Amino acid sequence: MTSGTRIPDSHPRAASLRVRERMKEAVEAGLVHPTGLIAHGRGEAFDYLLGERTPPEAKAAVAEAARRIRAARQPVLSLNGNTVALAAAACVEVQRAWPALRLEVNLFHRSEERVARLIAAVEAAGAPRGSVLGRHPDFRIPRLASDRARCAKAGIGASDVVLVPLEDGDRAQALKAMGKTVLTVDLNPLSRTALAADVTVVDELSRALPNIREEVLRLRGKPANCRRVIERFDNRKNRAAVLRAIDARLGALARKR
């Protein structure tokens, strides 16, 4: 296989090709499971339909997600291979903006080696040594088969609010069934995760995380009475609005091409 393919700046899809190279290298480094590349491709297609920019609805969802994190007793940001490969530094920045937020590596295709590598990658991106949970699971998410139920009691186990970007539907549903508030970032507004979550940010992860960070920082200086606002946000309506925006864009493209 080739590696280190050179991508000219002039290529119409240069940015996207560079991210693909990075994802491929993350597989080679044992950070991302090969099927994570397929998930990345699905995301690419939905991002293309979104016009590869943050829709206004995602900004509203980000504001809501930040309020939920701020109001949480124990918020956790759950990290998988794709999340770390795409946006490790941005995850660390969100954690710095809201120090109560714990980072925890939790994988669908778990291996001790991959967990260790991912934690090392998050530490290399700036997380304090020893701060990232996930290496010694001592808690199981009920009603969830296989290894991905294994997590840290001090992290996802005890959490009331979990931000699970790029998640698979089963786990999002199992976390909901535990009574937790589930926040997600997912480019597919119709995925099972998108449907199960309390707040679905339909946006590309490396665009969404800096927005979450900014909102969390903004809330730090404000009074904590955000309960009323939380109840006004309607995730279903927000997702439906994104779908209509994609729909309108497709319609316009169909007329143009």
Place this chain on the structure above:
Amino acid sequence: MTSGTRIPDSHPRAASLRVRERMKEAVEAGLVHPTGLIAHGRGEAFDYLLGERTPPEAKAAVAEAARRIRAARQPVLSLNGNTVALAAAACVEVQRAWPALRLEVNLFHRSEERVARLIAAVEAAGAPRGSVLGRHPDFRIPRLASDRARCAKAGIGASDVVLVPLEDGDRAQALKAMGKTVLTVDLNPLSRTALAADVTVVDELSRALPNIREEVLRLRGKPANCRRVIERFDNRKNRAAVLRAIDARLGALARKR
């Protein structure tokens, strides 16, 4: 990394998960380049939007593609890693239905080893030994940088009609610039390949190929005066109709969810 993950029949996405496993194994076997998994994921997303079934427009495009193959002096079916991994046997069946059609392996990420492996896989799927071109390129597609320009004079070089499923846009455009008729199977009706091709079958490859085979077989028993029909097919209108169908489906999903 895990391998041989078991997928229960009851899983709502069992068929799709099994294809993913097969693609992952094809990477491990050196048949598919890792970034081929990303392309597969993009296809999955568009197939989801299509409702994972053949739209009526794809049937019209298949009929047109079969007519073009039938009217060709030297038709070629160009094979890459994803095509072989997803549908090697179906490619061989199309070739059997129209013996003038040559099969040729032609890769974006070319390595001699991968070409040899892919040819072996197509032979294992039923192609006569030595019949698949691509191992000894003696022709270059003009105006196309890098190794993917390299092909067989007796195959793509001399062809007048090329069926290039799951192709990248640059090569489809370069083949068009050579004056060849380009047929493609692509789930993204807005991809550069879909836009460049003379006939774009917007469908999943393993659904489209048996349809092409059936049409080609049907045409074998009929007179060859298909010129008139060819001129009536409008690829742009066909693609626009698929886009409208996706659009309508998204609209319905937005209302339902």
